[in-house]
Amino acid sequence: MENIVELKQVVKEYPLGKLTVRALSDINLTIEKGEFTVIAGPSGSGKTTLLNMVGCVDTPSSGSVTVRGQRIEQLGDRARTQLRLAELGFIFQTFNLIPDLTAAQNVEFPLLLQGTLTKKERQRRVAELFELVDLTPQIKQRPNELSGGQRQRVAIARALVTQPGIVLADEPTANLDSVTGLNIIDLMKDLNQKRQTTFIFSTHDQRVMQHAQRVIQIVDGCLSEGAPAS
Amino acid sequence: MRTYLIIALRNLLQARRRSLLLTSALALVTALLILLLSVSAGFNQTLIRNTTALMSGHVNVGGFFKNKVTDAWPMINDVAKIRKIVEENTPGLDFIIDRDRAWAKVISERQSMFVSPSGIDIQDESQLPEVIRLAKQSEYLEGGSDQVLGNLANLAKPRQALIFVAQAKRLGVDVGDYLTITASTGAGRTNTVDVTVAAIAKDFGFMSNWNLFLPKADIHDLYQTTDDASSVVMIYLKDPDQAEKVMGHLRGVFEKEGYILMDHQPAPFFFKFETVAGEDWTGQKLDLTIWSDEISFMSWISQALDVISFSLIGILMIIIAIGIMNSMWISVRERTREIGTVRAIGMTRFRVLKMFMTEALLLGFVATCLGTLLGTLSALGIDAAQWQIPSEAVRAILMSDVLHMPVSAAQMIHVIWIFTLITGLSALWPAFRASRLQPVTAIHHAG
Numbered sequence: 001m002e003n004i005v006e007l008k009q010v011v012k013e014y015p016l017g018k019l020t021v022r023a024l025s026d027i028n029l030t031i032e033k034g035e036f037t038v039i040a041g042p043s044g045s046g047k048t049t050l051l052n053m054v055g056c057v058d059t060p061s062s063g064s065v066t067v068r069g070q071r072i073e074q075l076g077d078r079a080r081t082q083l084r085l086a087e088l089g090f091i092f093q094t095f096n097l098i099p100d101l102t103a104a105q106n107v108e109f110p111l112l113l114q115g116t117l118t119k120k121e122r123q124r125r126v127a128e129l130f131e132l133v134d135l136t137p138q139i140k141q142r143p144n145e146l147s148g149g150q151r152q153r154v155a156i157a158r159a160l161v162t163q164p165g166i167v168l169a170d171e172p173t174a175n176l177d178s179v180t181g182l183n184i185i186d187l188m189k190d191l192n193q194k195r196q197t198t199f200i201f202s203t204h205d206q207r208v209m210q211h212a213q214r215v216i217q218i219v220d221g222c223l224s225e226g227a228p229a230s
Numbered sequence: 231m232r233t234y235l236i237i238a239l240r241n242l243l244q245a246r247r248r249s250l251l252l253t254s255a256l257a258l259v260t261a262l263l264i265l266l267l268s269v270s271a272g273f274n275q276t277l278i279r280n281t282t283a284l285m286s287g288h289v290n291v292g293g294f295f296k297n298k299v300t301d302a303w304p305m306i307n308d309v310a311k312i313r314k315i316v317e318e319n320t321p322g323l324d325f326i327i328d329r330d331r332a333w334a335k336v337i338s339e340r341q342s343m344f345v346s347p348s349g350i351d352i353q354d355e356s357q358l359p360e361v362i363r364l365a366k367q368s369e370y371l372e373g374g375s376d377q378v379l380g381n382l383a384n385l386a387k388p389r390q391a392l393i394f395v396a397q398a399k400r401l402g403v404d405v406g407d408y409l410t411i412t413a414s415t416g417a418g419r420t421n422t423v424d425v426t427v428a429a430i431a432k433d434f435g436f437m438s439n440w441n442l443f444l445p446k447a448d449i450h451d452l453y454q455t456t457d458d459a460s461s462v463v464m465i466y467l468k469d470p471d472q473a474e475k476v477m478g479h480l481r482g483v484f485e486k487e488g489y490i491l492m493d494h495q496p497a498p499f500f501f502k503f504e505t506v507a508g509e510d511w512t513g514q515k516l517d518l519t520i521w522s523d524e525i526s527f528m529s530w531i532s533q534a535l536d537v538i539s540f541s542l543i544g545i546l547m548i549i550i551a552i553g554i555m556n557s558m559w560i561s562v563r564e565r566t567r568e569i570g571t572v573r574a575i576g577m578t579r580f581r582v583l584k585m586f587m588t589e590a591l592l593l594g595f596v597a598t599c600l601g602t603l604l605g606t607l608s609a610l611g612i613d614a615a616q617w618q619i620p621s622e623a624v625r626a627i628l629m630s631d632v633l634h635m636p637v638s639a640a641q642m643i644h645v646i647w648i649f650t651l652i653t654g655l656s657a658l659w660p661a662f663r664a665s666r667l668q669p670v671t672a673i674h675h676a677g
């Protein structure tokens with residue numbers, strides 16, 4: 001299997017006044033194509049920081065991050081933006097839909113940025129994804145007319161619409177009630193199996209972890225693989 | 231991209247109070263600028279109309295004649311020949327007339343004043359009767375009747391004068407009263423003619439203060455010249471904007487014909503007496519001018535109007551630019567997370583910049599269009615209403631009783647694009663900062 005993500009001796013430090021906070025220390029991690037991986041750890045352990053590295057929105061203080069064969073710390077902003085647009089899908093804890101656009105327009109947005117599909121093709125792709133996330137009746141609604149679970153489904157559709165190799169989800173269930181949260185995880189798992197999309201998501205919820213194929217524990221910026229200690 | 235427009239429009243609508251405030255402020259300033267430009271354009275139109283009716287052609291061929299070195303007679307000999315040269319060599323000619331010009335003192339029983347009388351052949355004058363409006367007696371005489379007493383046609387007879395309301399008031403005369411006109415004929419001698427007031431016309435602001443019309447014969451008597459002499463051939467063009475070019479062309483033509491030309495000096499002829507009298511030559515010299523030369527001493531008015539307009543608009547525009555910049559900053563701050571999101575999804579910095587610029591330009595464009603519409607409608611409304619200017623001083627300066635406010639399409643388009651551009655420029659810095667936001671900090675941003 002192809003190594004889609006590879007982190008080697010990654011360190012991330014944040015300056016905090018005169019001190020530096022070490023959010024990630026000496027991370028080594030390999031993720032293969034098609035994996036359904038959860039990064040589990042308590043709040044402040046470095047989950048978001050780690051996902052930001054993989055998501056090419058941040059660069060490590062030292063070490064190397066390779067995504068789809070590209071060393072991201074060596075890329076400029078433009079190239080990283082291009083990589084995100086082509087290879088990555090993002091699902092956020094707070095959904096982060098654009099409030100001014102309808103659900104359909106939100107999902108269409110990354111396709112417009114790519115600018116490769118015709119209007120007809122885009123519309124077909126969008127409709128297909130709404131069907132996939134089971135939200136076709138809400139396609140014309142605005143984010144503020146949707147429930148939290150529905151919004152996150154729209155966000156999932158948006159993350160998947162460009163058919164990225166990797167979908168990153170930073171605590172996608174944190175703002176949802178537990179039933180809805182588990183539904184979302186099921187949906188992601190389903191999509192992972194149907195489409196062979198690599199999913200990497202973080203959580204601090206024990207129940208959510210149980211649905212993962214691979215669990216990576218993170219505590220104080222250090223990784224340990226295996227089942228969560230309960 | 232339509233999506234930019236949608237996002238921009240929705241953002242503007244969402245920050246409705248702020249957008250509305252900015253739009254109306256920008257629209258009002260735009261409307262004000264349109265109005266001020268319109269007043270200025272109206273003034274310039276009035277200026278050229280009055281000037282070319284009262285005292286100048288679009289291009290003039292005048293001159294001075296000197297028997298002795300110390301003379302300065304505002305005269306050209308053999309005017310028929312000069313007219314012929316002009317007729318044959320003027321591109322875009324509409325029509326020509328010739329007039330006698332003088333610098334003289336008018337004396338009534340009560341008062342005296344200096345004026346520049348023009349000697350006219352009323353039958354030859356096609357434009358003058360159209361622009362001259364005779365005044366009612368009550369306009370120059372307290373307790374006068376509402377009747378118009380004089381008649382322009384009387385100027386066909388000798389020893390008649392057409393004067394203006396302000397002069398009638400100052401001199402204290404009515405139609406039918408006598409005036410004495412005296413002119414210096416050099417070397418300390420003066421000549422005199424007595425004339426009857428044939429008609430009294432409404433003023434053309436203060437421009438008519440020093441104008442007065444007599445039959446040609448009276449000026450000839452005053453200067454004791456022959457009938458084949460005149461003072462100025464006034465040339466009217468189909469396109470007045472060509473005046474300067476035509477003057478240059480005619481200078482070449484007259485030089486080739488063997489005439490001696492005075493150097494071009496942008497001043498009315500009555501400012502040139504002393505210079506000419508001080509120069510060391512005798513005989514005939516021609517002096518070519520264009521209409522704006524003859525009123526060069528009034529160009530300060532249009533300059534002042536422009537300075538006032540532009541400083542006022544400049545100040546208001548700076549305030550608005552600050553407002554737009556500020557509003558954009560708020561918008562960028564409010565939408566930090568949104569910017570982070572679209573950056574993470576894969577929007578480039580340049581596109582973020584474009585997104586914010588679209589928002590600003592949209593606001594700017596809509597606001598300036600509205601303002602231009604408002605300004606234009608107001609200007610046209612005021613123009614159509616023939617609104618009487620209440621202040622005598624303003625009437626005198628603008629040379630018109632009513633506010634004349636034309637608006638040209640070119641003016642409207644200029645205002646719209648310049649103001650939209652200014653809006654864009656004021657948004658550039660906040661938009662640039664927005665585009666430099668890191669996707670990661672944007673995602674972390676609370677809110």
Ligand SMILES: Nc1ncnc2c1ncn2[C@@H]1O[C@H](COP(=O)(O)OP(=O)(O)O)[C@@H](O)[C@H]1O
Pocket residue numbers: 014015016021022023041042043044045046047048049050674
């Ligand atoms: N931008 C930042 N500046 C300073 N410290 C940060 C920043 N982002 C995260 N941190 C710190 O790094 C550590 C890991 O944070 P984070 O990755 O957000 O953890 P998690 O997502 O697991 O809650 C925390 O101690 C946090 O305070």
Ligand SMILES: [Mg+2]
Pocket residue numbers: 047048049170171
């Ligand atoms: Mg986090």
